[in-house]
Amino acid sequence: MPFAMFRHVPDTVRVLTLAALLCGASLASSMAGSMAASAEEVTLQPHRAIYEMRLSDARSASGIVGVDGRMVYEFSGSECEGYTLNMRMVTQMTDSQGETNLTDLRSSTWEEGHGNKFRFQSAQYLNDKLGDVTMGRALRQTPNEVQVRLTQPAQAELNLSPKVLFPTQHSLAVIDAAKAGRSMLEAELYDGSEQGQKVYDTTSFIGDARPPGSDKDLEAPAKERGLDKLRSWPISIGYFETKGGDLTPAYQIDFLLYENGVSRKLQIDYGDFSIEGNLSQLEYLQKDTCD
Template sequence: MSGFVKNIDQYRRSFAGALVLCLGVSGCAAQAGNVTSARAGLVSHTAEYKFKMTRSDQGSSIVDATGALGYRFEKVCDGWITEMQQIMILQGTEGRPINSAFSMTQWENFDGTRYRFRMRDFLNGTQVDEVVGDAVRDDASVKVTYEQPVEVVEELPADTMFPTQHSIRLLERAESGEKFANDLVFDGSGDTPTNRVAVVISDARKSENSAKDADGLTKSVFHRMNLAYYPLGEAENGPSTEMAVDLGPNGVAQALRFDYGDFEVLGTLDKVTKLPAPDCGS
């Protein structure tokens, strides 16, 4: 049983970390002073996703997976806020299903020099982890100060991106017709918060979405972005997670796909709602 629980824990943490980076993509923004068509089309929104297993290979330790995700991306007067709450029920080849829940709140300023994050991880209703911290960029490095679970300071390479920074670059690349990207990204989640993210970007595709969408946010084309996550310092072991996001030019993720090698999970957009612009005065 211990081996099964260990595998479950590895999968759920990998899912949570990839989810943060993935939905950082759907919360894409432009840096101040760099107004692009990607930023002009950006929409603050809430979204609801449903997850189900679409493939389980013979011999996989996971035989079923279902879940849901609530997501909020919003422009505020001093930056961008992202909130997400996810629950996933994982069924192994033996024993009871394991209920894994995850929540994350992020704030990133417009110029990409400051990033705050809080992640909480739950297992069968009990909180098993909490990570709280702050990251600041200067010309020489990115300095990450963790407040929980322990007070510690970490320095990352100066070219490390935060999730929103990374997302704007991906949309800009898609608009310009680029097909590949390879970036170092820090999100603050889980055991591997810093990843080398390799991306393959598709041509624009026609939307196939049937979500509840009173504001017509999913009527545009999208680019499918296939992402592979290589934890910093462990690239020789191959990607920890591979996934794909169907990303519209307005920043709405129309579908999410996670590939764990021996099984796959599909996230389908169920409902999306536009949020009003902030009132920041003059």
């Protein structure tokens, strides 16, 4: 789920975390090794997907009356080559005064197959003017430490808990838990968002598996690519501030996850407004083979 996130009026989706989810733990202290082993049992389908984004619901206090846009998402790679994820989302948001803002978010990440290395960069444009730029990398140097080095917006170093998962690791963990019949997964997630400074506590609720053929309202691209022949699970993930102790998530993402890692029926809820993403195009890319 890649997936910085929109936090204010022109900001509607946290790209890096969302990206990680679209490709798609209380974890023990030995999580890193055990998750790598379980991830080998899950194969993610490289693909390029386009989602049409629009306003789903908004309270009057939000001041938002319209959101229209498009998100282009491309996921490729393999366990041996590492996973590459590129995303661009352009949205136009209209407020209650009739004013509009055009936001263009771009992100690119690479994650080593076993989750030991992670590189990320993102840029946000507001009304065609470049704003936030984030760039950095993270490394599991020892079983007891994850070190982050940031080069943009400023040079900095962070030391994180060894429990943190990187984005593709998290997606693999969710799919693995779904296949195992688990109904909940808790994990600490680091995806380079919020200028590389943020770690989120996440709680994933996993619904009952839907057997192949159970979806009767598939979009044409989903039918053409055979999603109706795969199992799927309704997923709801809440993102919490790690230091806040608040029982209400900062935001929540709901989606339907297929066993090959493709997602549809996206819904992002910020409390005072929510947006949805509907799959309009889906293309499968060539899989890398491991020697």
